[in-house]
Amino acid sequence: MNKTWYKEGIVYQIYPRSFKDSNQDGVGDLRGIIEKLDYLKDLGISIVWLSPIYESPLDDNGYDISDYCKILPEYGTMDDFIELVNGLHERGIALIMDLVVNHTSDEHPWFVESKKSVDNPYRDYYIWKEGTEGKAPNKWGSFFGGPAWEYDETTNQYYLHLFSKKQPDLNWDNPNVREEVKKILTFWLDLGVDGFRCDVINIISKREGLPEGKWKPVLRGSEHYINGPKVHEYLHELYEDVLSKYNCFTVGESVFITPEIALDYIADWKEELSMLFQFDHMNADCFFVKWFGRKFKPVRLKKAMTKWQYGINEKGWNTLYFENHDQPRSVSRFGSLKYREQSAKMLATYLLFQKGTPFIYQGQEIGMTNAHFTKLSQYRDVESLNIYRIGTKKLLWSKRRMLKKLARSSRDHARTPMQWSNEINGGFSEATPWIEANTNYETINVKNDLKNKNSILKYYQKIIALRKKHEIIVYGEFIEHYPNDNKIVCYERNYEDEKLVVVANFTGKEVFQKAPYDLAKAKLLLNNYDDDDRILKPYQAKVYLFKK
Ligand code: NOJ
Numbered sequence: 179m180n181k182t183w184y185k186e187g188i189v190y191q192i193y194p195r196s197f198k199d200s201n202q203d204g205v206g207d208l209r210g211i212i213e214k215l216d217y218l219k220d221l222g223i224s225i226v227w228l229s230p231i232y233e234s235p236l237d238d239n240g241y242d243i244s245d246y247c248k249i250l251p252e253y254g255t256m257d258d259f260i261e262l263v264n265g266l267h268e269r270g271i272a273l274i275m276d277l278v279v280n281h282t283s284d285e286h287p288w289f290v291e292s293k294k295s296v297d298n299p300y301r302d303y304y305i306w307k308e309g310t311e312g313k314a315p316n317k318w319g320s321f322f323g324g325p326a327w328e329y330d331e332t333t334n335q336y337y338l339h340l341f342s343k344k345q346p347d348l349n350w351d352n353p354n355v356r357e358e359v360k361k362i363l364t365f366w367l368d369l370g371v372d373g374f375r376c377d378v379i380n381i382i383s384k385r386e387g388l389p390e391g392k393w394k395p396v397l398r399g400s401e402h403y404i405n406g407p408k409v410h411e412y413l414h415e416l417y418e419d420v421l422s423k424y425n426c427f428t429v430g431e432s433v434f435i436t437p438e439i440a441l442d443y444i445a446d447w448k449e450e451l452s453m454l455f456q457f458d459h460m461n462a463d464c465f466f467v468k469w470f471g472r473k474f475k476p477v478r479l480k481k482a483m484t485k486w487q488y489g490i491n492e493k494g495w496n497t498l499y500f501e502n503h504d505q506p507r508s509v510s511r512f513g514s515l516k517y518r519e520q521s522a523k524m525l526a527t528y529l530l531f532q533k534g535t536p537f538i539y540q541g542q543e544i545g546m547t548n549a550h551f552t553k554l555s556q557y558r559d560v561e562s563l564n565i566y567r568i569g570t571k572k573l574l575w576s577k578r579r580m581l582k583k584l585a586r587s588s589r590d591h592a593r594t595p596m597q598w599s600n601e602i603n604g605g606f607s608e609a610t611p612w613i614e615a616n617t618n619y620e621t622i623n624v625k626n627d628l629k630n631k632n633s634i635l636k637y638y639q640k641i642i643a644l645r646k647k648h649e650i651i652v653y654g655e656f657i658e659h660y661p662n663d664n665k666i667v668c669y670e671r672n673y674e675d676e677k678l679v680v681v682a683n684f685t686g687k688e689v690f691q692k693a694p695y696d697l698a699k700a701k702l703l704l705n706n707y708d709d710d711d712r713i714l715k716p717y718q719a720k721v722y723l724f725k726k
Contacts (some may be wrong), residue, residue: 179492179653180446183224184373184427184453186652187272188530188642189537190223193503194231194253195239196595197540199607205384206595206606208254208262215262217624219269221543221635222642226266227375227429230276231259231446237344238560239278239593241377242283269300272372274377274429279359280378281345288358289346296333302352303337308390316390318399319556322561323568326399338388339405340381342560350382350412362387363420368642374556376451379430380443384407396467404434410442413450427452429535435491453495453535455502458482463511468587469565474512476684477664484669487533487656496534500525501542510548513717514686518545518622520717523637523706524682527719528667530641531680533656540596543638544627549616554581556612562588599625610630620695639704644703648723665689666714677724678703683714690714700724 198210208231230240233248240250249259252286266273282289291300299458307315307327314327314336325334338347348355363374383406391399413430421428430443430451443451459482463474490496513521517671522545530574551557554566554577557564562584569580584590590613595606597619603611616622627635645651654671666689667682673678679697683689691697691714700722702710707718 181653182427183272183599184534185495186646187224187535188222188645189225189227189274189535190218190221191227191229191502191537191539193229193593195229195612196593196606198596198598199609199611202607202609203252204607204609204611205252207252208249208258211264212258212262212665213665215265215271216271218266218271220287220639222639222646223271223538224646225272225274225372227274228276235283235344237283237342241278242281242285242342242345242692243278244283244285246286247365260369263319265371271368272637274373274375274427275366275371276377277363277374277428278377279348279349279362280382281339281341284346292346292354293330293332293337296335302349303355303358304346305349305384305388306333306335307338308334309336309348315397316388318388318391318402319394321397321399322564324564338384340378342564347384348382350384351386351408356412356415360416360420361543363416363676367420367424367426373452374426374428376430378433379413379451380405380409380432380435380454383412385409400434405439410450413443417449417451418420419499422449429453429455431455433457437486440490441494444490446494448494448511453497454487454498455499455537458501460505464587469583470482471586472581475664476512476667477662478510480658480661480667483532484661487658490534491656496532498529498534498535499537499539500529501539501592502537503539503592504589505539506587506589507546507548508542509545510591515547517686517717518547519632519634520706520715521686522721523683524717526634526638526641527680527704527706527721530645531671531678532669533654533671536645538638539592541592543635544597544622544624545634546594546597546622547616547618548585549594549614551585551588551590551614552581554584556614557584557588559589559593562590562676595619597623599623624629640704644721648678648722649673650678654678659694660692663692666692667719668693670694675726677726679722679724680693680719680720681714681722682690683717686716688713688715695724697722 193205197206199206200209231253233245233250234240234245288300288303292304318326320326381403385402428451432454440454462479464471483689509522566580569575588720595611595615598605599619627633650673654673657670659668665685671678691712704721707715
């Protein structure tokens, strides 16, 4: 196994719109991030992933880009960006950018041109097709609900959009498109960035002819583009022509993938991507699609996590995450609001001692919770608003039922302003924020956590410092114990002459501590309670280190 800096790194994801507003317009910005550089350094993280900051009409909060090489004025200027990169690098922190190239905004000049006529030089930058008998070319569905085709009257054809209709899919089969993507990569790498998080990268290659999809309740047609026919060829081309020339790494977001297929992208000997995000464990509290919730079961989460630990193992490299800008807050999903502090720390322990590069999402380190929105007008997310509309208008579900679904699964839970203090709007901004702050900022905030030596934030700092100190946490072999136990977690890591054992209680009740070894012979490295006996307190988590 090759050892590299990004395997040893700990990533912190910043969603710029909601992180810190420096100029009091209610929107987070680059100078806001610059104000918090020392906070990031003190947390101990070594890589920042910045969600999109490019020019965009913000239909999907920047995942709809209209100029890949310009900064959205609301977020700042190119000078601010350079200052941010330098400020991070001076503190030993690398920066990765979001690369969103499955689609652009419909306001991108390429699409504006593409729309004009069938023989426009940019026509083939996108995926256009004739309709059949006045209907869309096929019944493919969009990730945000509804059809994946939009009719355009200028040329009497339809264009494909696997996300919102303001996000037309690029045609990767066109070599000019791939050259444009290489230019974008080079532009940012030359400015000093250290890598990319590649948005929905395993769906960029669509099957020739765009055949009809088999019937499915959601995402009809997806068998024709998930891990599509030329995806490996195209990713290798980017690697060969650009990425391999820089000391950078890539993490690809991949949907509906198995560890076996993931290895086709990320095995150590592949020259495509460095690691992948997958979603298996995000189904621990829902049926496949988040809008169909089911009760959370720890054993489901464990099975999904372990499947990837074993499936990737020595052949490639995993990512470890519970939260990002698309997921509700983990403490609300997998932990307990009654035992918020204990369960947030337990989740951190369970996750961050596994093998892979950890990704921590802003606010996770203080145990931020889901927003308690009760009205549709409080939501901002294009996906949530679409689903609400489809639910109430097409399926004729009640408004109450749809609001309940949003209250459980909306992406906006992750997007409420970062809670810095108990000042107005959690210290995020003095102006009305673009999305309401969670009312619990009076108690849950960074300032409080910095004062309290037992806070969740201090606990994250501790784990991060341990990961940096003990190579076993990064490179040790992973073995799980009691995989079918729905109450406790137990796994070990082995490396050279050391063994590390993690035991944790995934419930709000006391449970007997099972362990495969005599833990009295080990050093207790970490504990989220003061007591250390054979009874695990609610959400207690402990880590032991053995010298063999
Ligand atoms: C995945 C991103 O994480 C999400 O926020 C976005 O809406 C879609 N891809 C489309 O870009």
